[in-house]
Amino acid sequence: MSRIQLGAYCNTDDTFLVWKADVLAGCIGFAIERVWLHSDEPGRVLNQAEYLVNRVGFAGDAGAGPNQRQPSSVWPFQRYNWTDHELGFQDRAKYRVVPMVGVPGALSAKEEWASDWVQVDAVQPGKGRLSCFFNRPMAASPWMARIVAEQGIRSSTELVETISDVSSRSLRSFCGGTLIVGLRQLFDHADRHPGVHLYAALFELEDEEVVRRFCKLGARAHIVLANGSAKESEPDANAVGRELVREAGCDVTDRMTSLPGQVGDLGHNKFIVVVDGNEPVRVWTGSTNLTPTGLFTQVNNAVLVESGELAAQYLAQWQRLAEAQSAVPSSLKKTNAAPAAGTDSPARIEPWFTPTVKQGDLKRLQELVEGAQEGILFLSFMPGPNGPVLDVLEERAEGSFVRGVLNQFVGGAKGKLVAALVGGSQADPMDLDVFKPSGIQQQFAFWAAEFMRGGKISVLVHSKVLCIDPFGAKPVVVTGSHNFSSMASESNDENFLVIEGDAALAQAYATHIMSVYNHYRWRQYVASTLAADGEPWQKLDSKPSWQESRVRSARQQAEWRFWLND
Known part of the structure; x- marks a missing residue:
């Protein structure tokens, strides 16, 4: 039995x-x-x-x-x-x-x-009409340690340079996972169908392969292109890509909202609308910047929704951004004050756009978080000092099942980038310094020293995802470019989707989030144990008594209740 x-x-x-x-x-x-x-x-x-x-x-x-x-x-x-x-x-x-x-x-x-x-x-969920894509950018991992040793890569800067080279096909394909496959398929479809146009609103456009794919489309590619995060030394992070797509005949609208030395006002979208003839048919959105780091070294995700209704609403937003050029008119904020109409097929999907007024977007996220019945899984990048993701931390203190990775700056704009692995008791914060990516610093027992230098790999987790009650009666997935912050609400061009009632999609995201969470939880445990002059767990127990503390722990019991409805 x-x-x-x-x-x-x-x-x-x-x-x-x-x-x-x-x-x-x-x-x-x-x-x-x-x-x-x-x-x-x-x-x-x-x-x-x-x-x-x-x-x-x-x-x-x-x-x-x-x-x-x-x-x-x-x-x-x-x-x-x-x-x-x-x-x-x-x-x-x-x-x-x-x-x-x-x-x-x-x-x-x-x-x-x-x-x-x-x-x-x-x-894919929804019989392919609602698809989700994830990459595999585990810089701090035994696999990457072996790869960099084999290829003689000595720093993260060299790794990014290697993975930026389109001839590094196997490395790009592995780290890009299904995300790069889905993006390539989107361009392949446009290549095969001369009546298809792509309308993209992009924060960054730096990856050589993606730039080439837009260039190949020529006048069938319509791009509202921001200038990234402007610096005094580099006021336009997309200068090279911008020049190339413009020379190839693409329809490019400059949206230069970011100013050097100024926080906010980012053209932070990462969406592409597919238009067949005169009909919007599908939309791609998520957290993924079209850069080598966004595609291959940071944890990111995307969704592709087959819905003419939703695609038309994204196309309307694209047109508003194109008309605004580098301005942020009050009419744009007022239009974004409420969600677009959304669609009921292939699921109930509610799109939000920013910048907006009165933080209606954040209030909606707060409502979703507060309405969780069973638990919340999440990945978040720079959510700011208040907002729905920080409320997740409060939910944990009240005993809800919460697991996630939270990245944000502390100490102001020039502060350190840190991440907290959220799960367990308040006494188990799992703080993780992401500015110097956390891996296994030196070989011990069965673990090799991992590739973990800083340089160009300064961010490990870039996704912005909430997965609420994936096994409940009303599962919810939130994903997009929005950082769940006040700045994202009031200052930046952003978008996110609230997708309700699709259990398969929610469980796909739950699987992904736990893969990321467990990967970094182990590495943080090793780092924090060694920092306290302790000895981390490093071998199997030869006696059956190993079970007792696990089975009886509150953490394990909570995990079983959430995942097995026990």
Whole structure:
């Protein structure tokens, strides 16, 4: 009889597994079995069970150092959740979790206690009419440590220069994940259909591949192009890209709202409207700047919505921005004071644009946060000193299930960029210095020293996402360029979508957020433990007593309630 309850959730890039069990007699850990039911990945064997691998072993194995791996039947997982990063778009797989009993080196599977098989399908929500895309920019990771060693990359500046080179195809494709795939497909569609025009409102346009794709469209590309964050030394961050697209015959409107030495007034949008003939048909939006760092080294996301209604509303905003040029007329703010009409298909979607007046956008976000019934997951960049994301922190103090990564400046415009990993008790703030990206600073046990220098990689998490009650009756996803801040509301050109009622989309975002959260939570734990002259966890326990503190912890119980509706 099964003694384990398993939940499995996926997007088009990851599977997040959560399982529950009481303390099991003799259990040294858990093996995870996977069966590929469909996959286009070369070399994968279908309909045959295999164990996921673990990279952490027992004490006697630690001397061999990092980059070891064993099936989880040999090195079992001593935890109750795991992310499988091998899943890809259109893959179909099933999983089960099996307790392993015995002693290290002679473990056996307790089959009668195993969970039931749970299947996942890595397809886009809404049958492709509401698609979400994520990249994989894990600069602080064992994988990146191996890549930079192999290629002789010595600094983050060199890494950005390498990944900026369009000839670095494998590196760009891996780090870009499904996000770069989705963006390429958008341009491919425009290339194949001469009647298609793209209308883009962009904060930054620096990536060589993207600039070339706009140039190829010529007069069919219409771009309202801001000047990024202006500096005295660089008043137009997009000068090179601007000149190239203009020379190629693209229709370019300069929106130079950012002034050197001035905070705010950014043309911060990152949206593209697809118009077929005279009909707006779909819109791309999210947090992703079209730069090498935005696409490949910062955590970002995008959505593509197939909706003529919504696309028409974004096109109207594009036209208002084009007419305003580098001005911010009061009429623009007044028009943005309420959400656009939105659409009810493929989901209930409510678009907001800024700058606006009286912070109606922030009040809407506050309403959504306060209305959470089960929990909130989020990724946020520079939300400012007050607003809905900070209210999330207050929600945590009141006992709600909240997990997320919060990046912001402290100490004013010249202050330090920090991030807090939110989850657990107030005594567990998980502060993370992102200005010097946090990774494993020096090799220990099974962990290699990770690539973590500063330089051009000064921001790790750039997404602006709220995922509310993904397993509830009214799931909500909020995503866009908006930083959930007063400046974003009152000063910048921004947009965000409130997407309600689409459980598949919400669970895809939940999977993504937990992948990011767990990745950096471990690295922060190591850094904070070493800073306190402690010794971080570094090997599997050879005794079943490892279960007791985990199973009884309030944190673990809260996780089970949220993910398994327990």
